[in-house]
Amino acid sequence: MGRQSTAKQQTARRHAKATTGPQGIPDSTKSAASNLDRLIHERLRLGIISALAANESLTFSDLKSLMNTTDGNLSVHARKLEDAGYIAVTKYFEGRLPKTEYKLTAAGRRALENYLSHMETLIQQMRT
Numbered sequence: 001m002g003r004q005s006t007a008k009q010q011t012a013r014r015h016a017k018a019t020t021g022p023q024g025i026p027d028s029t030k031s032a033a034s035n036l037d038r039l040i041h042e043r044l045r046l047g048i049i050s051a052l053a054a055n056e057s058l059t060f061s062d063l064k065s066l067m068n069t070t071d072g073n074l075s076v077h078a079r080k081l082e083d084a085g086y087i088a089v090t091k092y093f094e095g096r097l098p099k100t101e102y103k104l105t106a107a108g109r110r111a112l113e114n115y116l117s118h119m120e121t122l123i124q125q126m127r128t
Contacts, residue, residue, distance in 0.1 A: 039084055040115045044069060044077045049112050052087060052104035060100040078102060086111055 040046050047067050051058060058066070064074050081087045086108030090101045104112075 035118050037111055037115045039080060040111055042077070044073065045081055048078060048081060049086060049104065049108060052102055053109065053112055057101050057103045063102060081108070
């Protein structure tokens with residue numbers, strides 16, 4: 001009988017290993033985490049996308065102030081979002097001053113909605 005309980009325990013351990021990772025994180029959670037859009041997941045890019053989702057458009061100065069970042073840092077991250085087609089950039093002059101305006105594209109809105117959906121799934125899985 002001791003041998004049967006050992007076999008049952010081994011089967012239970014194998015099943016637990018098959019459904020959880022090394023830190024006890026369920027495989028379904030790892031799967032949802034791996035589906036996160038890594039481009040948006042970065043803090044500053046998520047901030048830019050979120051700010052643009054809440055506003056029709058924002059200027060470079062507006063975003064710089066909201067994100068509390070440097071010109072160079074904002075430029076690099078905005079370029080990555082632009083290259084992905086998540087934001088549209090319009091450059092123009094206001095008087096003699098150059099202005100840069102950003103808008104969220106339809107693809108950017110879909111990417112943000114997918115990202116938020118994946119995050120909600122992760123949160124729900126971790127709470128259960």
